[in-house]
Structure formats: C-alpha cells, structure tokens
Amino acid sequence: MTIIRKIDQGLDKLASGLLIATVFSMLLLSVSGIVLRWFNISFMWLDPLVRHLVFISAFLGGVLATGRQTHIGIEIIPKFLEAKGDVKNLAIIRVIIGIISTGTLVWISKASYDFFKIELQYGKEAFLGIHSGYLVGIIPAGFAFLAIRFFFSVFIQANKIKE
Numbered sequence: 001m002t003i004i005r006k007i008d009q010g011l012d013k014l015a016s017g018l019l020i021a022t023v024f025s026m027l028l029l030s031v032s033g034i035v036l037r038w039f040n041i042s043f044m045w046l047d048p049l050v051r052h053l054v055f056i057s058a059f060l061g062g063v064l065a066t067g068r069q070t071h072i073g074i075e076i077i078p079k080f081l082e083a084k085g086d087v088k089n090l091a092i093i094r095v096i097i098g099i100i101s102t103g104t105l106v107w108i109s110k111a112s113y114d115f116f117k118i119e120l121q122y123g124k125e126a127f128l129g130i131h132s133g134y135l136v137g138i139i140p141a142g143f144a145f146l147a148i149r150f151f152f153s154v155f156i157q158a159n160k161i162k163e
Contacts, residue, residue: 004152004155004156005156007152008067008149008152008153008156011063011067011145011148011149011152012064012067012068015060015063015064015067015145016064018056018060019057019060019061019064022053022056022057022060023057025053026050026053026054026057029046029049029050029053030050032046033046033047033050044127045127045128048126048127049127049128052135052138055138056138056142058142059138059141059142059143059145059146060142060145062142062146063142063145063146063149066146066149066150066153067149067152067153069094069153077093078090078093078094081093087160088160088161091157091158091160091161092161094153094157095154095157095158095161098150098151098153098154098157099154101150102147102150102151102154105143105144105146105147105150106147108143109140109143109144109147112139112140112143113140115136115139115140116133116136116137116139116140117133119132119133119136120133120134120136121133123136
C-alpha cells in the first residue's frame with residue numbers, strides 16, 4: 001500500500017509542478033502580449049497558446065482536487081458520516097464513488113482518444129506549426145490523468161476500510 005501512496009504523492013507533485021509552470025507561463029505570456037501591444041507588436045499565436053494553457057491548467061486543477069478529495073460533489077451522506085466519525089462507512093462510500101468515477105473517466109478517455117485520432121487524421125495546423133490533433137490530445141491525457149488519480153484513491157480508501 002505504501003507503493004500506491006508514494007505513486008499517488010508523486011502524481012500529486014507532478015500535477016502541482018505542471019500547474020505552477022502552466023499558470024506562470026500563462027501569466028508571463030499574457031503580460032508580454034499586453035506589453036508588446038503598447039509597441040504595436042503582436043503575435044497571432046500568443047492568445048491561442050494561452051487558451052490551451054488554460055485548458056491544461058483546468059485538467060491539472062481537477063487532478064489535484066481529485067487527489068485531495070476537494071473536487072465538486074454532492075456529499076450529503078459523506079458529510080453526515082464524517083460528522084458522526086464513521087470512518088469505515090465513509091471510506092466504503094468513497095470507494096464506490098471512486099470505482100464509478102474511474103469507470104466513467106476510462107470510458108470518456110477512450111472516447112476522447114478516438115476523437116484525438118480522428119483529429120490527427122483530418123486536422124490541420126493550428127499555430128506555431130502545431131497540428132490541431134496534438135492540441136486535442138490535451139483532452140484524453142487530462143481525462144486519463146484524472147482516471148489514474150481516482151483509481152489510486154480507490155486503493156487508498158480501501159486500505160482505510162481494513163484499518
């Protein structure tokens with residue numbers, strides 16, 4: 001179980017580092033775009049790149065929220081059990097939610113991967129010589145990353161049931 005926790009912590013650190021780099025890049029590129037406009041200089045690729053970085057940061061934020069269990073959810077029963085101190089049943093509910101979420105995300109990852117393959121085949125160059133298919137690749141990668149975090153959370157919560 002410690003191996004799973006270490007892998008999960010490593011994924012958390014990876015997502016955190018990538019999110020920091022992405023947000024810093026967005027900030028730097030946005031500010032440079034504004035400053036360059038003062039001198040009547042603009043790059044056509046700057047705004048689309050920032051938009052795609054926003055998309056990446058949304059997925060990375062979701063990955064971090066999933067790992068910390070602070071994602072959006074309707075948690076009436078878990079909050080009740082948490083207040084009651086019923087750790088075992090709370091872990092059981094989180095395992096069930098994790099299994100359902102993992103299955104759903106695997107399915108969505110597969111569908112978005114199929115879309116990615118189609119976009120690679122029929123897409124075109126978007127900006128900076130980057131093919132639109134690679135930009136669409138953000139979607140299956142993001143959903144797969146989320147699925148992995150939910151998958152590991154199932155094992156971590158299952159370990160709490162045994163304790």
